Amino acid sequence: MSTDWAAHDLKVQNHHGGNLAATSRIRHVLIAAITAGDIAPGARLKEIDLGQQLGVSRTPLREAMSALKAEGVLSIGDDGGLRVRTLDYQDIHALYQLRAKLESMAAELAAAQASPAEREFIAEIRAKESILVNDGINPATLAKLNGQFHQSIALASHNSFLVETLQRLSILMVLLGPTAYSLAERVREIGAEHDAINNSIQTHDPIAAKQAASIHLQNAVKARLQLIASGHKDNID
Amino acid sequence: MSTDWAAHDLKVQNHHGGNLAATSRIRHVLIAAITAGDIAPGARLKEIDLGQQLGVSRTPLREAMSALKAEGVLSIGDDGGLRVRTLDYQDIHALYQLRAKLESMAAELAAAQASPAEREFIAEIRAKESILVNDGINPATLAKLNGQFHQSIALASHNSFLVETLQRLSILMVLLGPTAYSLAERVREIGAEHDAINNSIQTHDPIAAKQAASIHLQNAVKARLQLIASGHKDNID
DNA sequence: TTGCATACATTTGCATACAATATAAGAAAA
DNA sequence: TTTTCTTATATTGTATGCAAATGTATGCAA
Numbered sequence: 001m002s003t004d005w006a007a008h009d010l011k012v013q014n015h016h017g018g019n020l021a022a023t024s025r026i027r028h029v030l031i032a033a034i035t036a037g038d039i040a041p042g043a044r045l046k047e048i049d050l051g052q053q054l055g056v057s058r059t060p061l062r063e064a065m066s067a068l069k070a071e072g073v074l075s076i077g078d079d080g081g082l083r084v085r086t087l088d089y090q091d092i093h094a095l096y097q098l099r100a101k102l103e104s105m106a107a108e109l110a111a112a113q114a115s116p117a118e119r120e121f122i123a124e125i126r127a128k129e130s131i132l133v134n135d136g137i138n139p140a141t142l143a144k145l146n147g148q149f150h151q152s153i154a155l156a157s158h159n160s161f162l163v164e165t166l167q168r169l170s171i172l173m174v175l176l177g178p179t180a181y182s183l184a185e186r187v188r189e190i191g192a193e194h195d196a197i198n199n200s201i202q203t204h205d206p207i208a209a210k211q212a213a214s215i216h217l218q219n220a221v222k223a224r225l226q227l228i229a230s231g232h233k234d235n236i237d
Numbered sequence: 238m239s240t241d242w243a244a245h246d247l248k249v250q251n252h253h254g255g256n257l258a259a260t261s262r263i264r265h266v267l268i269a270a271i272t273a274g275d276i277a278p279g280a281r282l283k284e285i286d287l288g289q290q291l292g293v294s295r296t297p298l299r300e301a302m303s304a305l306k307a308e309g310v311l312s313i314g315d316d317g318g319l320r321v322r323t324l325d326y327q328d329i330h331a332l333y334q335l336r337a338k339l340e341s342m343a344a345e346l347a348a349a350q351a352s353p354a355e356r357e358f359i360a361e362i363r364a365k366e367s368i369l370v371n372d373g374i375n376p377a378t379l380a381k382l383n384g385q386f387h388q389s390i391a392l393a394s395h396n397s398f399l400v401e402t403l404q405r406l407s408i409l410m411v412l413l414g415p416t417a418y419s420l421a422e423r424v425r426e427i428g429a430e431h432d433a434i435n436n437s438i439q440t441h442d443p444i445a446a447k448q449a450a451s452i453h454l455q456n457a458v459k460a461r462l463q464l465i466a467s468g469h470k471d472n473i474d
Numbered sequence: 475t476t477g478c479a480t481a482c483a484t485t486t487g488c489a490t491a492c493a494a495t496a497t498a499a500g501a502a503a504a
Numbered sequence: 505t506t507t508t509c510t511t512a513t514a515t516t517g518t519a520t521g522c523a524a525a526t527g528t529a530t531g532c533a534a
Contacts, residue, residue, distance in 0.1 A: 022517075022518070023303065023517085023518095046484090046485070046486090047485075047486070048484095048485075048486095056518080056519090057518055057519045057520070058486090058518095058519080058520085059296065059299075059517080059518055059519065059520090060517075060518065060519095062296075062300055062486090062487090063299055063300055063303040063517095064303075066260070066300040066301075066303045066304045066307075067303045067304060067306065067307035068307075069304065070303075070304035070305075070307040070308050071307050072401060079526090079527070080485095080486085080525090080526065080527080081485080081486085081527095082486090090395075090397075091397060091398070094395075094396040094397055094398050094399065095398050097396055097399075098342075098396060098398045098399050098402065101338065101339075101342055102338075105335075105338055158327075158331075159331040159334055159335060160327075160328060160331050161309075161328070161331050161332050161335045161406065161409075162331065162334075162335050164309060165335065165402055165405075168402075169398065172398075258487080258488090259487075259488070260487080260488095283514090283515070283516095284515075284516070285514090285515075285516095293488080293489090294488060294489040294490075295489085295490095295516090296487080296488055296489065296490090297487075297488060297489090299516090299517090300487095316496090316497090317495095317496075317515095317516085318515085318516085319516095
């Protein structure tokens with residue numbers, strides 16, 4: 001395996017005082033590496049190797065892994081070693097099923113009680129996304145914007161635990177493989193579905209929003225299953 | 238503050254191989270201490286003191302705290318110190334709102350697709366609970382059985398992420414204070430509500446199960462708010 | 475060849491030591 | 505008295521070393 005994925009650094013987003021450096025950074029780097037496919041699900045993470053590649057000692061590394069284990073990203077395999085969690089067919093269904101329920105709940109609540117500023121914010125993200133789609137921007141950018149769209153809706157639900165939970169589930173999505181706004185066809189569909197959600201929110205229609213989000217996720221899992229079946233491998237919404 | 242809560246030990250429930258000793262144990266002890274009210278929300282956790290009381294060094298302690306932070310039980314306060322998370326009025330609403338959605342989802346799925354064995358298991362727990370209620374058993378035992386009831390339903394949903402998420406939320410419930418099956422009146426109501434859920438599951442009626450679970454949680458939050466208003470302090474379902 | 479046992483190597487778990495940073499207290503100057 | 509600078513102390517962050525546990529390989533015997 002190449003060792004260059006340690007290059008997944010990023011400005012340490014330490015807004016006020018938090019756990020500035022290592023532990024938090026390691027967590028992000030590991031997630032990034034998994035997202036990029038540099039570390040595959042099932043791969044065993046050995047503390048010493050990992051520490052050397054990341055340039056940190058085992059102590060903060062273990063803390064990061066402890067957190068990731070709690071989040072369900074890592075798990076202890078049959079051999080006792082810590083591994084990247086693997087999702088089987090049933091897990092994929094379960095994950096999407098739960099996300100569908102929660103995303104539609106978020107959309108419903110957002111449509112009912114988002115503030116004007118929040119509605120505008122959601123609309124702006126959707127507009128940006130729409131433009132980028134037409135420009136044929138790279139998948140990674142679209143995936144990021146997609147995440148922002150969903151998160152802005154979650155935030156507008158004004159339910160912090162819903163936000164946390166969806167955040168957690170979206171991290172688990174990386175276990176399905178690299179994101180794939182690479183299928184032009186599906187990209188268009190996603191745009192239309194996002195539009196439906198956004199419109200419902202803008203018109204204060206909770207029922208429609210809930211419905212639209214539900215359909216969106218239903219199509220997402222369908223697309224995912226197609227990808228799996230075709231062995232094509234790639235992550236969609 | 239008394240230091241005797243370190244006595245919250247417990248047989249190391251290490252069924253196959255897990256993290257037998259310190260890190261895992263610390264996590265449980267801390268949760269138990271918070272549940273019992275020995276450590277109040279908002280309290281700052283200082284590594285050295287804590288380590289001495291628990292008889293462990295800071296390293297495993299930090300790992301446990303790192304995990305609890307990821308789970309949302311602990312959070313970093315304004316001063317940068319790690320504290321037990323405090324829930325404000327809105328948080329309580331949000332927590333119950335999310336639980337309501339997920340518990341009803343679990344009940345719905347369980348009613349639709351639980352195996353015969355799973356249905357029997359759920360019914361047995363309910364029966365046990367019913368007997369204990371009539372015997373006037375202590376609140377702690379009832380709370381434990383209540384947890385088993387809800388968990389057995391979650392498991393019967395056959396959605397592992399739903400199980401994980403509900404598990405996580407139920408841990409956060411400890412932040413609301415000590416459990417309170419101490420209100421005789423509410424105990425009876427809970428029994429009736431559990432019966433409704435159980436019956437719907439036994440008769441394979443997903444819609445009724447969903448409805449019953451939803452009502453159950455709605456009443457739970459109402460009871461909780463009453464407790465808060467009366468300053469009576471005590472945890473209900 | 476298969477099963478088992480023992481020895482070896484690897485890896486994790488924990489503790490201690492060290493470093494850096496934040497906090498509080500106190501003294502000096504305005 | 506108030507403010508600020510300094511110093512001391514408390515607390516968290518990181519590294520390393522050691523011990524225990526666990527997986528793995530090798531060899532022997534059936």
